[in-house]
Amino acid sequence: MxxxxxxxxxxxxxxxxxxxxxxxxxxxxxxxxxxxxxxxxxxxxxxxxxxxxxxxxxxxxxxxxxxxxxxSQRDGGGNWLLCPHGHVRTIWGATVKGYCRGCDRMRKRKPRATITEPPGAHAGNHAHSGTDTNTERRPS
Ligand SMILES: [Zn+2]
Ligand SMILES: [Zn+2]
Structure with a gap:
């Protein structure tokens, strides 16, 4: 054998x-x-x-x-439909090296960077937009 x-x-x-x-x-x-x-x-x-x-x-x-x-896509794991992190391959596509674009974007994104929320994530939309410094409190 x-x-x-x-x-x-x-x-x-x-x-x-x-x-x-x-x-x-x-x-x-x-x-x-x-x-x-x-x-x-x-x-x-x-x-x-x-x-x-x-x-x-x-x-x-x-x-x-x-x-x-x-x-290289298979070497990275996952299957035909989903990458190891669950990105749908046909939607996200792959980089020239065959890596998932979604994962590629996750890697490049800084850990504390703003999370892009889908529309409607906020229950009550703020009426005014612009620089939202809502956590800042003015000393009285
Ligand atoms: Zn192929
Ligand atoms: Zn991915």
Whole structure:
């Protein structure tokens, strides 16, 4: 019985199923050519590869042709529909590197920055707008 590492698993895939490069990406609605075999199933193993920890599966059926964007998208976790933080992918989209735009925005946002509230979040809208310094009290 062969114990696959991350590297040997990908070699095995190429040898048994041929190269995935140039095949259509299996992600729904994606028409980009694949750049290699990507994990679409659940990872079963964690291995050290190139100084990084990689999650991979030893089951060949867990792999399918993926374009570079969807490959890194899957590496980040989540599923086709939602990113690991629950952003709907078709709404948020992805950065050039394949990361969720919603998460990207969360990362860039400062922790204490103002939270954009959806319209109607306030029960009673303030009649006047402008600089709202409501917590400031004038000394009497
Ligand atoms: Zn794709
Ligand atoms: Zn996200």
């Amino acid at each position: 062969s114990e696959h590492t991350y590297e040997s698993m990908h070699r095995f895939l190429r040898e048994s199923r041929g190269s995935a490069v140039g095949r259509p990406c299996v992600a729904p609605g994606c028409d980009r050519p694949a750049t290699g075999w990507g994990l679409i199933g659940r990872p079963t193993t964690i291995d050290a590869y190139g100084g990084d920890l990689v999650r991979f599966s030893k089951r060949p059926e867990d792999y399918a042709p993926l374009c570079s964007r969807h490959n």
